[in-house]
Amino acid sequence: MTRLDDLTGPSNALAPHYSRFRVAERLLLTGHSHQAWPDVAARGQLEAYDDAAAEVDDKWERALGKADVLRAGFRRLLGDPEAEIALGASTHELVVRLLSALDLRNRPRLVTTDGEFHSARRQLARLAEEGVDVVRVPTAPVTTLVERMSAAVDDRTAAVLVSSVLFETSWRVPHLSELAARCERVGVELLVDAYHHLGVLPFSIADLGLERAWVVGGGYKYLQLGEGNCFLRLPPQADRMRPVVTGWYAEFGDLSHGAGSPDRLPYAAGAARFAGSTYDPTSHYRAARVLDFFEERGLTPELLREVSLHQRGVLAAAFDDLGAPDPAITRDRETPPDGFGGFLTLHTPHAGRLRAALRRRGVLTDSRGRYLRLGPAPYLTDDQLKAAVGLLGEVLAEERIR
Structure with a gap:
């Protein structure tokens, strides 16, 4: 049965089961839109x-x-x-x-x-x-x-x-x-x-x-x-x-x-x-x-919520560490963590521009109007999440967003 600790270290215990989507090699912050399929789907x-x-x-x-x-x-x-x-x-x-x-x-x-x-x-x-x-x-x-x-x-x-x-x-x-x-x-x-x-x-x-x-x-x-x-x-x-x-x-x-x-x-x-x-x-x-794969791996709604809260917290903390210019790009810090679903929304008038720049650097995510959405998934490691946000910091500097 899968536990949170199995997913947060240098390697993620689920990642090998998603080899066709190469989740260990890519920064797929598309978890709120299109998650990878496990290999059994084929x-x-x-x-x-x-x-x-x-x-x-x-x-x-x-x-x-x-x-x-x-x-x-x-x-x-x-x-x-x-x-x-x-x-x-x-x-x-x-x-x-x-x-x-x-x-x-x-x-x-x-x-x-x-x-x-x-x-x-x-x-x-x-x-x-x-x-x-x-x-x-x-x-x-x-x-x-x-x-x-x-x-x-x-x-x-x-x-x-x-x-x-x-x-x-x-x-x-x-x-x-x-x-x-x-x-x-x-x-x-x-x-x-x-x-x-x-x-x-x-x-x-x-x-x-x-x-x-x-x-x-x-x-x-x-x-x-x-x-x-x-x-x-x-x-x-x-x-x-x-x-x-x-x-x-x-x-x-x-x-x-x-x-x-x-x-x-x-x-x-x-x-x-x-x-x-x-x-x-x-x-x-x-x-x-x-569905059988989720049952076999113990990916219950309760575990998935535990993983989601952890991963969204990793993203939020990494973003805060950037010291990004507010209000050019910011996040909702008033709503408690349990008041959100599974992704981190960054509020910025530059959402589309940032999404395109991140894609050029290998970070796949998306934007909706003034919202840049970063969606983690259970097969990603904490290091991958931090790396993606680090590349966002580089993009902010490169694009001179301040």
Whole structure:
């Protein structure tokens, strides 16, 4: 079983299992966006091909079994063993299916924040162009975000959409249970984006008070599952809903809901009613292998949180040691460490310029507007994290940022 001490010394015990991504040779501070895949992922890819070659169209029995493994993995991560889980290639397609099930004619308001990921941000902006009342609540200060979102909810609101960890700043959104309670009182659907939460913070539907919330997320980031592995957790009231955007897989299973009426399209019960249609199952084969790898190595949410807090602390301390010019580049020092997700955000008007300069020096990271994001991962050593920040110091001097 893996321990924190196995990952912080001159060599990292996990790194040899990521040889195809060469994590020991590169400074990959992309852990908040695209983590490396363990080598076992390649075997999953080949297994998908071998099953297709051997079984041709009969491969689907095996492929659907891999989808069930993925659903079970997401249930564990959500702390919700009985959850109904719909799968999709992206969170966007799952969010669109949910939006299409809302009664926007009679409740034409959606409440969200100005800090949501692009798949939601862009889609909601387009809906606003078509007349939907989209209310964007500023994320700062995050300590009062839920209070301010709750105040924006009224009986014209169809849904509230919010992240549990904000993708630009890494702020954790506190008091989600209060927002959930407000939504339930007014008959509003609550969608929580947990993409920047799972794999770096323990998540519990019950502890967060989200039993009646929808939860969306995926495996492209901290879970190391790669593309094509996203989910939508359905709450109990989902069986009353009929998404307009619907694939033929939603006819699988029990068609008792609306069956027998030629004028009313039937839907299967449970998560299948939010299903899509024929898809590439290769991603699920890969995910099943990676989920097994995490289990075998003891990479539990609790350990991953311990690693994340340590690594983000290493990055923050190394940045502080640079004595970088404030406010040309700075970080949030008021929020306690546990108030963040898994990456360090540096606030600077030069974020894009610094990202490009770091890349030229072999440090891969990214930027979003005025935010330079440094994302550690469990397969990196402390020395690699410090080296990356040291190169940032050289870039600041070279670029004459002061």
